[in-house]
Amino acid sequence: MAEKPQPVRVQYCQVCSLPPEYCEFGSDFDKCKPWLIQNVPDLYPHLINEANEKEADKVADKLQGTAISSGSSDAAASSATKQEEVKRLPGGKIKKKDKQEVIIEKVVRNKRKSITTVKGLELFGVKLSDASKKLGKKFATGASVVKGPTEKEQIDVQGDISYDIVEFITDTWPDVPEKAIFFIEDGKKVPAA
The missing domain is CATH 3.30.780.10 (SUI1-like domain)
Incomplete structure (x- = not known):
């Protein structure tokens, strides 16, 4: 006698209520990221890398803030112009500032x-x-x-x-x-x- 098949247990995201595989297509993917990193890290390994990069950026910003207060104005001016030229779009893509033309x-x-x-x-x-x-x-x-x-x-x-x-x-x-x-x-x- 064949065994009775067991029902498939589907896990749903607690933020957007979609299956984790489809969270990236939902409207609240940025809000879902912490939940996905904690509960399904193997499904989105690039999110863990992004989280690590954000932490590194925060540390770099803090170090840069101390450099500004210590008086290195040339480095501060060059980094400020770079931040003005670059704009982050949804999905992490980078958009440069529009040229005046x-x-x-x-x-x-x-x-x-x-x-x-x-x-x-x-x-x-x-x-x-x-x-x-x-x-x-x-x-x-x-x-x-x-x-x-x-x-x-x-x-x-x-x-x-x-x-x-x-x-x-x-x-x-x-x-x-x-x-x-x-x-x-x-x-x-x-x-x-």
């Missing part, structure tokens, strides 16, 4: 009509709503502030105004240098100057 791209639609998009003016302290009004008046066309595909705001101007826009931008907003203006042509970034 204006990107102008012409998008053709319906074979004859085109839209010129201007991205990055806000990085120079330009208010986008005011800029769109000025662009619309200067080129006698419609201009509006819209969210682009990367969820950042950009200015869409009806028509092909790429021939005259660089001069207008540098004259209207002197904080924007001509070296920081680029065109997107055939998928490549080309300097405007």
